[in-house]
Amino acid sequence: MVAALGLGLVLTYRASGVVNFAHAAVGAYVAFAYYELRQSGELVLPVLGLPDRIPVVERPTVLTALVTCAVLAAACGIVIHTLVFRPLRHAPALGRVVASLGLLLYTQALVELRFRVRGGTSFRIDSMLPEGSVRIGGVVVFVDRFVLAGLAVAATAALWAWFRFTRLGLAIRAAAASEKGALLTGLAPDRLAALSWAVATALGGAAVILAAPIAGLDPGLTSLLIVPALAAALLGGLAGFWATLAAGLGIGMLQAGISRFALTADWLPDWIPPGGLQQGLPFLVILAAMTWRGSALPTRGSEATERHQVAPPVRSWWRLPALVAAAGTLGLLTFSGEWRLGLIVSMVSAVLCLSFVVVTGFVGQISLAQMAIAGVAGFLTAKLADGLGIPFPFAPVLAVLGAGAVGVLAGIPALRIRGMTLAIATLAFATTTEELVFKSTAFTGGLGGTSVPEPRLLGWNLGIQARGDAYPRVAFGFLVLVTLVALTAVALNLRRSETGRGWLAVRANERAAAAAGIDVRVAKLSAFAWSAAFAGVGGVLLAYQRTELSVQSFVVLQSLALLALVYVAGIGSVAGALVAGLLAVGGLLTAVLGSGGDRTAEYQFAVTGVALIVSAIHNPQGIVGALHRWRHRRRDVTAVTGVGPR
Amino acid sequence: MTLLAVRGLTVRYEGLVAVDGVDLEVPEGAIAGLIGPNGAGKSTLIDAVTGFTPAAGHVSLAGRALDDLPPHRRARAGLARTFQSLELFDDLTVEENLAVAAARPAWWGALGDGFRPSPGPSGAVRWALEALEVAELADALPSELPNGPRHLVAIARAVVGRPRLVLLDEPAAGLDERETDLLAAALRRLPDLGIAVLLVDHDMGLVLGVCDVVHVLDVGRLIASGPPEVVRADEAVITAYLGAPPERGDGT
Known part of the structure; x- marks a missing residue:
């Protein structure tokens, strides 16, 4: 599954230069939709505000459900591309990260709101893969794992062949290399990127659906599978399908190997949590590998000039604290x-x-x-x-x-x-x-x-x-x-x-x-x-x-949410942090808006997600940045500067 | 007396030899020029000398070997540089841009700065702004400046730490004639301030006009060195670079 998710990441990255942090979360949504459809015959729509669900068929078979969800996933991919990442093609890296974090927050909140029944998910997850196990050299291996790996290899081969041999694949590569060039040769880079998104999202959904019986399905945990998937994609250099596959399978096997080792090795100190080594160690390896491959200074030409949010100069060290003290x-x-x-x-x-x-x-x-x-x-x-x-x-x-x-x-x-x-x-x-x-x-x-x-x-x-x-x-x-x-x-x-x-x-x-x-x-x-x-x-x-x-007090997701909020507020200035604090979930804004039942947090996550995407696209300078600019412009009009604008 | 000595400098990029065994010297108090057609390896040479690109060979400044030093240590040792694209720090005022380059903070300085911010070196900054005659721009942001002053500010930032030698990477790129004249005047003042110059530029008028000695690079090799009038007449140089006798070369 890691390998398959990694492939989707590589595909979207190659198509539109975006590392999609929400990839696994969207996959999780598709999988939830699939299992819900299998059980109730209703398709759950991903847009808050629209009707929850539409009945499709009375008792869908595996095939109808799969096809429906593949179409749903592809549609999601296209919508995400069109609404979120296409407008951000030329945005700074941080802006794109924030937008994909927004998408992640939204999707996760959506899954929680639409599928979570108090006390966990309610539906049966039955495997559609062959069951049973074989013994190879004294090690028990489950057949379904083999089938999954085989499917991942097949998907890789298909993607590789698609990119390598078809005109369309060539076109996508051309568009990624030079958008203008592709436009001039009569290709439509936009449509190509949308197609890549559709395929990648469908692939991600399929991976989560197929692996759910083994890995389980949980809105939070499944979304975080993005971490190993990202690692696999990175080890594959965000470009090679085969390298990503190898890295993904490698990480999976390493985790399995460590978990067997941890079970048998008695000398491990007690403080190491069960499963901790399995989940944690591979990342240490990857961190080391990535760090090793990097360079101390960027080489000439490799550093695209990033536009950052303004970091306005500080004139007084006491005015803002005094204001905070008074207001507080x-x-x-x-x-x-x-x-x-x-x-x-x-x-x-x-x-x-x-x-x-x-x-x-x-x-x-x-x-x-x-x-x-x-x-x-x-x-x-x-x-x-x-x-x-x-x-x-x-x-x-x-x-x-x-x-x-x-x-x-x-x-x-x-x-x-x-x-x-x-x-x-x-x-x-x-x-x-x-x-x-x-x-x-x-x-x-x-x-x-x-x-x-x-x-x-x-x-x-x-x-x-x-x-x-x-x-x-x-x-x-x-x-x-x-x-x-x-x-x-x-x-x-x-x-x-x-x-x-x-x-x-x-x-x-x-x-x-x-x-x-x-x-x-x-x-x-x-x-x-x-x-x-x-x-x-x-x-x-x-x-x-x-x-x-x-353990729940400090989860990775909160880092993502806070970073995104600060970006919206203005990450270059101290005042930005203060504004972000006001906007934080559970903060003053939540209190003022009033609590709308016990699901407020989830709705606020969803709204925050959308707000992030919108502001990443429309207000890349952040709230404080925009205010600063506005003030600056006013000053420019009134004061006669000795130096004209460039 | 030799200030900068480069011996057998070689830079390879994946099999391609960008700079090939270059020997080069810049005397103390001199303005030296480095010219060559596009792709000759001029910027790579600057990167290698200042430590930004791994290179074989030796670089020494005033007798001190710099080979194992990272870029910031070479800068602190008195080897400053500018960039073709200037790379002024956009969120800092002109004055702050210079203050960054003049400061020599120790690593533990970062700990105290949260409580008692160190004021920074104002004397050196003022000196450099006046040396380049851009003192009135101190409070401007780089993005507000026209092209000419931006180039002068970039040079001011390079010299604010009182280096022994400053390497200028195409300082006249995109400047009009008047701005180039101002630049030339500023460059001529540097040796009197104790700063030697290695100037890379395409503007032959500027290079031949202000330099005491000119080196010519072609396809990674040094093909000629000498005073401007000698280099201008050199057969190899004419074929490789000038193509024809320079038209603008007699100006300035």
Whole structure:
């Protein structure tokens, strides 16, 4: 399945230069639609707002269901291409990442809303592959795995032949190489790309449908299969079908091999969670391989000039923090109940968002590992305070320092890889952390979770817990506010310091930065360290706010959602993080909009997803960027500058 | 006295030899030119000398071997450069662009900067802005500048760290005649400030006009070296590059 998903990724990448993070999620939707159709004879439509489902046939056979879903998938592919990625052909890499994250959020929320029955999915998943097993050299191998592998090989061969021998395949290759050239020769690159999307989506859907009996079907887990699939596609250089197939099968076999090994090896320490090695280790290998293949500085010509969101200059380090302090104090004193909680969640989210502003906004390094780093700090706080009895200000400080160190570790791949590839590497890092560390019972209390003791300073309770209307406690609100104000000032200071200038130089052009005497490695690692420290503080606050932490508290998906939000708000500026905090799920906006039952979060995810796509296309500068530009333009009109525009 | 010494410099790209055993010297306080037809390997040579492209051979600056140093260390050792596409840092003002290049932060500086931001080197920045006569542009953003001043700012950024030698990659590309004259005047001032120049450009008038010595590169090999008037008359150079005696070469 990994191989097949990887193939779809390669196909869409070759057709339109987009790494589609939502590929597995869309595949999962198609698979859900298939099994629902088999069971109830109704086809579930993917657009919120339209009628849920339409009856197709009374009792569809395997074949009718497959064909229907293939058509559905192909249609989805074409719609996605036309509405989302075609308008983004010339957008910066980060914009395309954000759009595909938006699509991922939307699709996932959709699957949750349309198929999730409380307590899990309700339908039977029966295999359509031959069952049974054979023994090869003392190892039991299931026949269906063989068939799956065979199908993957067949799909690869078909794609390869399609690209290699047909006029259409040649045309797609030509269009990918030079859109203008293809236009001139009378080809329609657009239609070709749409066709590739249709095929890729259908392929992804088929892969998930066929593999569901083995791998299971779950809106969250299946979507995250994107990580190994991306890894396979990357190892295949995002270009070769056969290499991707080999890498995909290799990852699958490596995982199987490790799981057998982990079951038999007694000497493995207890803290390693079951399945953790299997899920985590291959990514470490891939991370290492990708990093090894990269280069310390981009070569001449390879670095396409990226357009970034503006990072407006900072004139004063105290005005914005003062504003935050005033507004926050007012809010904490006047709001109560839901609104106060919303404000607190917003402030915590803003701290987390600051970490994205530092690493992605200032230095241009896309990191999807921030929530994992926040999680390390959160769990460390719980561990240090609860287990070792270290008192309040010290436990979180140590935890944040720990997070900073983890951040440096997460930043190592960034020394040699960049852009989209780095986004994938950090995603792999986050997944590994989740599998190996967060699922370890020794460190996080496993599924049962772990409780975080209240923060107390000199006998003063700064915790959030209270009964009735007193929850959330105002004292905790002020703890968060003070932290946010301080960090806002720190972030502004970083932006206007020597360090911040060096970061922006690296973001603009690594080669030019090196020529100016900047040590690009130091710049990147220091940014990762600072940003991890911010994320760490966010993680600690989140721990105190939740009072209970579990594996679910820091999932990769949250990194994606937050990054996307900051992008929409304006990732180049500190103010962007604050705006993003207000917009965050569960934050002040959610509170103001009111809670519409227990599915609000999912609807908000879906709406956020759409908002991301729309703003990636129509407002690539972000909210703050747009405001800044507007102000700038007004100033230009009123002031007579000595220098004319270029 | 020799400032930059390049010995047997060779760059290979997957079997293709882009620069082939080039020996080259730039004397202290001199303006040297490097010319050659498109694809001769001029930019590759600059990349190799400044450490951006792996190369065989030796590079030394004022007797100090630079071979094992990464680009930023070579820059700090006094070997500055500009880029053909300028590559000014778009989100930083002109002044900040220069401040980045003048700063020599230690890695632990990043830790303190969140609490007490270091002010940065204003003296050197002012000096370089005035040396290139672009002081009035200090607060502008690079994207707001016309082409000519942008080129001057790029050179100011290269010299702000007071390098021994600055390598200029086509600084006159896209400039009109008046702007080129301003550039030439600025270049002539650099040796007096203790900065030698290695100038790569297509504008023969500029190169032959300001350079004390000119090197000619063709298909990765050095085919001629000498004072402008000698190189201009060199048979090999005329065939390889000029095709015919230069028409604009007598200007400036």
